[in-house]
Amino acid sequence: xxxxxxxxxxxxxxxxxxxxxxxxxxxxxxxxxxxxxxxxxxxxxxxxxxxxxxxxxxxxxxxxxxxxxxxxxxxxxxxxxxxxxxxxxxxxxxxxxxxxx
Amino acid sequence: xxxxxxxxxxxxxxxxxxxxxxxxxxxxxxxxxxxxxxxxxxxxxxxxxxxxxxxxxxxxxxxxxxxxxxxxxxxxxxxxxxxxxxxxxxxxxxxxxxxxxxxxxxxxxxxxxxxxxxxxxxxxxxxxxxxxxxxxxxxxxxxxxxxxxxxxxxxxxxxxxxxxxxxxxxxxxxxxxxxxxxxxxxxxxxxxxxxxxxxxxxxxxxxxxxxxxxxxxxxxxxxxxxxxxxxxxxxxx
Numbered sequence: 001x002x003x004x005x006x007x008x009x010x011x012x013x014x015x016x017x018x019x020x021x022x023x024x025x026x027x028x029x030x031x032x033x034x035x036x037x038x039x040x041x042x043x044x045x046x047x048x049x050x051x052x053x054x055x056x057x058x059x060x061x062x063x064x065x066x067x068x069x070x071x072x073x074x075x076x077x078x079x080x081x082x083x084x085x086x087x088x089x090x091x092x093x094x095x096x097x098x099x100x101x
Numbered sequence: 102x103x104x105x106x107x108x109x110x111x112x113x114x115x116x117x118x119x120x121x122x123x124x125x126x127x128x129x130x131x132x133x134x135x136x137x138x139x140x141x142x143x144x145x146x147x148x149x150x151x152x153x154x155x156x157x158x159x160x161x162x163x164x165x166x167x168x169x170x171x172x173x174x175x176x177x178x179x180x181x182x183x184x185x186x187x188x189x190x191x192x193x194x195x196x197x198x199x200x201x202x203x204x205x206x207x208x209x210x211x212x213x214x215x216x217x218x219x220x221x222x223x224x225x226x227x228x229x230x231x232x233x234x235x236x237x238x239x240x241x242x243x244x245x246x247x248x249x250x251x252x253x254x255x256x257x258x259x260x261x262x263x264x265x266x267x268x269x270x271x272x273x274x275x276x277x278x279x280x281x282x283x284x285x286x287x288x289x290x291x292x293x294x295x296x297x298x299x300x301x302x303x304x305x306x307x308x309x310x311x312x313x314x315x316x317x318x319x320x321x322x323x324x325x326x327x328x329x330x331x332x333x334x335x336x337x338x
Contacts, residue, residue, distance in 0.1 A: 001170065001173045002170075003139075003140055003141075003144055003165075003170060004144060005173075006161075006165070006170065006173045006176060006177060007140065007144045007147050007148055007161075008147070008151075009177055010148075010152060010157070010161050010176065010177045010180045010181070011147060011148060011151040011152040012151075013177065013180070013181045013184070014152045014153075014154055014157050014180055014181065014184035014187070015151060015152065015153075015209070015210065017181065017184045017185055017187055017188045018154075018184075018187045018188065018190075018191050018209040018210065018212045019191075019206070019209045020188050020191070021187065021188035021189065021190065021191020021192045021194075021195070021209070021212065022191045022192075022195050022198075022205050022208070022209055024188070024191075024192055032325075033322060033323060033325070034322075035189065036322045036325065036328065037318060037319060037321075037322025037323065038185060038186050038189050038322075039186070039281070039287070039322075040286070040287065040290050040317075040318035040321050040322045041182060041185065041186070041315055041318040041319070041322070042156070042183060042186050042281065042318075043278065043281050043282070043287045043290045043291050043294070043318065044290050044291070044293075044294035044314055044315050044317045044318035045156075045160065045179065045182055045183050045294070045311065045314070045315055045318075046156065046183075046274050046277055046278040046281075046291075047278060047290070047291035047292070047294040047295045047298075047314070048294045048295060048297070048298035048310065048311045048314035048315070049159070049160060049163055049179075049274050049298075049311060050271050050274045050275055050278065050295060051294070051295035051296070051298045051299045051314075052163070052167060052298055052299070052302065052310065052311065053163060053267065053268075053270050053271035053274060054268075054271045055299050055302070056167060056299070056302050058167070059302060059303055060302075060303060061299060061302060061303065065265070065268065066267060066268045066271060069265060069268035069269075069271070069272065070268060070271045070272060070275060073268075073271070073272035073275050073276075074275060077275060077276060077279045082122060083122055083123075083125075083126055083276045084122065084125045084126055086272055086276060087126060087129055087269045087272050087273055087276070088269075089272075090265065090268045090269050090271070090272035091264060091265035091266060091268060091269040091272075092265060093265065093268065094265030094267070094268035094269075095263060095264050095265035096265075098263065098265070
């Protein structure tokens with residue numbers, strides 16, 4: 001697999017999922033359990049990715065400037081600060097702490 | 102007649118208010134894809150042009166960034182799992198979009214969080230249509246422009262961590278997650294999944310911890326543990 005194969009395969013799969021939705025009869029997803037599971041799947045995946053982006057260094061766990069940066073981001077999101085401002089703030093906190101240490 | 106115009110205007114406003122800021126963070130995606138995951142500018146652009154679903158795009162480059170190209174099965178699976186919610190959105194948007202092959206194919210491509218959310222928030226069928234198409238098109242054009250800028254900037258930046266871009270990636274995911282944490286059940290799933298992913302990282306192949314953490318959602322979803330007992334009818338999600 002080259003990077004191109006991965007990019008094209010994943011893109012086609014994701015587009016295919018969108019098309020699939022337009023082919024499926026509506027009643028399938030209106031049952032509560034599948035609808036709930038799809039919502040929760042998104043939550044679980046995002047939380048897992050945040051966890052790895054914050055703590056993982058290769059296959060090791062590591063506490064560094066990323067954790068305070070993510071905590072600052074959480075506080076700013078709670079205060080309803082716009083997305084792009086929060087991202088920049090998180091980058092600045094992490095870069096600042098690294099520059100100081 | 103008057104009230105219909107007012108409703109249309111509201112739909113256009115909502116589309117721009119949601120679409121423009123969303124499009125802006127394509128810059129962080131472009132930079133992460135090139136610098137973090139080592140993709141070139143054209144591969145990055147194909148993701149935004151063809152895949153066009155932010156969560157999946159971030160997931161793909163996130164797994165590739167930490168696990169390398171050998172983690173591709175997990176990278177593709179993570180992108181697909183995150184993209185599965187678009188299939189649900191598509192089912193909801195199907196009556197809004199209407200008939201015709203070309204129209205439905207284009208609609209499928211624009212079926213994402215933002216277009217579905219803005220459309221669902223409108224009252225009349227006409228305003229729902231406007232909300233869907235305008236939001237989808239604004240995000241599509243904007244997201245691809247900013248991805249391109251981010252990818253070019255990323256090439257110039259070099260080492261990501263010195264600029265805090267790795268922390269910015271985590272913050273970007275947090276921004277996607279935040280609006281979904283209103284309910285106790287979602288909060289419990291998020292915390293459990295984060296723990297599972299972190300604890301499995303030293304023992305499993307790169308990429309797999311994310312997929313195992315997804316099982317948390319299946320358990321909560323099937324049992325409705327900590328969920329509300331009331332039926333979901335008429336409830337916004």
